[in-house]
Amino acid sequence: MSYVPPPDEKPEITDEVESSRAPLLDHLNELRSRLIRALLALAVAAIGCFYFAGDIYLLLIRPFAAIAEDIRGAPLEFIFTAPMEFFFAKLKIAVFAGLFVAFPVIAWQVYAFVAPGLYKTERGAFWPYLMLAPLLFALGAAFVYFVMLPMLARFTVSMEQIEAAGTTIRLLPKVADYLALVMALMLAFGLSFQLPLVLTLLGRLGIVSASMLGKGRKYAIVGILAFAAIFTPPDPMSQILLAVPVYLLYEISILCVRLIEKRAAAEDAATAATN
Secondary structure, eight states: OOOOOOTTTHHHHHHHHHHHHHHHHHHHHHHHHHHHHHHHHHHHHHHHHHTTHHHHHHHHHHHHHHHHHHHHSSOOOOBOOSTTHHHHHHHHHHHHHHHHHHHHHHHHHHHHHHGGGSOHHHHHHHHHHHHHHHHHHHHHHHHIIIIIHHHHHHHHHTTOEEEETTEEEOOOOBHHHHHHHHHHHHHHHHHHTTHHHHHHHHHHTTSSOHHHHHHTHHHHHHHHHHHHHHHSOSSHHHHHHHHHHHHHHHHHHHHHHHHHHHHHHHHHHHHHHHO
């Protein structure tokens, strides 16, 4: 025989369900409003950056074109073979640049959403990670701009064959292809430069430890090489240029996590001494 609750218990159960449902709806509504504000900020920034998309593209091709011109002794020509190819390339540039311009607004929306669920000390610890993320991404993009693109230019232009056996093989990069390559490289290096930030945050939360990262070094090397093989052009030099900095960042992450562990141990010892 099944249990039938007394009539006075049903309203309490219903009230508990409704009370638990109300906060969830409030959080979902707040999440929707935060996402709308972030997307609006991105849209406004992208529209503003579209006006400068042509200049940004010229800035992106400058290191590649300069090295190519020095090697071949003639200016490098970029072409597009579809009527709307350069227009869509400028749209991609506008969105890509708009992410950087709108990042402060997007970061604030993320912080405003998660801040109510954090303690005061956790809020203070959250800000440095939030602010360092775009700086590290910009550092990775700068590495691509000042190191990767010149080396990539030397590699690709060296494969030209001018009047070799009556045949001329000349580099004529397409606008869309070059932009896709640069964006892929900047995205790969920008994300890889987040490695110390992510591992330090995980170490601070107690999810990983310095000894764990040290023991997993050989697996990390395999993963880094696979990551470099996927996100770089199919030449060993480009893969090495990505794999070596990422591995150094992994070792820096181990040192950072070890420092966090020592600091936490010192704080625990001081707390135990005062008690």
